[in-house]
Amino acid sequence: MIAQEQKPIEEILGYLEGKNNIVIVGCGGCATFYHTGDKKAVDGMADKLEKEGKKVTKIYMPFSMQVCETEKSGVFLNKKRKALEDCDAVLVMSCGDGVQVATEYIEEGMGLMKGVYPANNAIGLVGGGPTKFKETCLSCGMCELGKTAGICPLTSCGKGLMNGPCGGVRVDNKCEIDPEKDCAWVKIYERMEKLGELDKFLEMRAPHEWSKCKRPRLFEIEEPVNMMSAMIGAMPGFLTYTFSAKPKLGEKE
Amino acid sequence: MPGEVYSQLMKELVEGKYVFTGELEPEKAGDVKEPIEAARELVGLVTACNVTDNPQSFAYVNSLAAAYKIEKETGMECVYQLRCADRNRMALLSDVLGAGVLGIKNILALAGDHVSLGDTPDAKPVFDLDSTTLIYMIRKMVDEGKDLAGNDIHNPPKLxxxxxxxxxxxxxxxxxxxxxxxxxxxxxxLQTQVVYYPEILDKFFKELGKVDVPILVGIFPAKSFGAADFFDKYVAGVDVPPDYLKSLEATKEIKDKEKKKQEIDRINVEYFTSFLEYLKGTPAAGCHMMAVGYPRIIAPLKKVME
Structure with missing residues (x-):
């Protein structure tokens, strides 16, 4: 998921200065998990803007309806076409991906030229939950996990070293730039030790191939996913999740 | 325009003299003999020479080291090219301070080609700063004695x-x-990318309008068909005229090395004479002659402007 947090309201108001009629677009994807684009967040933002004397139209995106998928967000944007036509600016409460997808769709898909502004800062591709998350993957295009006992040093090591640990490890195996964070390379060492693969640790890993990450990366899939069958297919899993006893937070087997 | 003048290049530009600059390219080598030899040939013909920094993202001798050596051994004033592709703002700042220490007086601040275009495509592209922020940083260092974070610089560089x-x-x-x-x-x-067509330059000057910064227009007399062809194919924003390319291509048939050289020189002088004549009538403050590895062409071309 893409973790995110709301920008300071002063920054948002700065973007909207002189713009009185605002459309707020929420997001039913990752932004819902981080309370930065769900219904409550959209309502909260609307209150703040209305207090500043602005007229607000809200576009809620229900759970699992992400702004970053045009097929989904297009439906909700088109429903409020009139409001979008009349507005002075659009504020999107998603990650930067959603903001840009909305920008492109409103201009090219709907033929409307509007300023589209971000309400959030995306802060990483994270895993974990439900309350604690950790950035784990850079989406670098050349996964190194096979060489590093399943821990990505490009993301988890502050320096992104391919051959650590560096000389800055603290006495408690924490990182030199943040005593809250574990040293990724000590973790890698410990995992390799337990896996009986310390010989791999001794091998020099080649510098990362950054050529695999020429931005912006574009790609195409041959067959688009069928939303309806995907949702029906997801039902058994969803029911299992709903009616099963879930482990408590922090509980170990 | 600057209040204080530190280099010969800036002095001549401020005085309104028509200025010529050349270009030297350090290579992937443990020495800088070749650019030093080229610089020697250009002493007295050009005011200063650019020393390229990993051009087209091919990793070569550090341009600061090369510029220092060239200045020291030939007396040729250098324009130290510095690109953002390979260094973050700390390394850039260190290098600019280093340039000051080594007596370098001109820097050309560039973003640089993407590293994936060169001979080390797996390298991590840096681009922490871009050409504009690098220019801003250098001016802040020189004028205010501060770095980007606002820290004081003791005895700031003068360049x-x-x-x-x-x-x-x-x-x-x-x-x-x-x-x-x-x-x-x-x-x-400002130094421009290579221009071949007067119409292109006219449009550029018209769009830019009157500015208070001297502009040196880039030309590229090619020492061989291969060099011109490379430029045409791989350098963004530059179209080499087909006629000029064709005449250069024809020289590939000439077996006698000396005759081949003479013919290449003749083609370049012929082509660039009319362009340089035209340049006299534009707002250009001078001409940046990117004749890398081809210093012998500078003298005959300069004659055109006399």
């Missing part, structure tokens, strides 16, 4: 910072706006 412009850019309006932004943050002179 000038130039920037690049691309008259042949696909989107001229965006390019010109970018150039104006560089002027706004304090660029002291």
């Amino acid at each position: 000038h910072v130039g920037g690049a412009a691309a008259p042949g850019a696909a989107h001229l309006k965006a390019e010109v706006a970018k150039v104006k932004r560089k002027i706004k943050v304090g660029v002291e002179y």
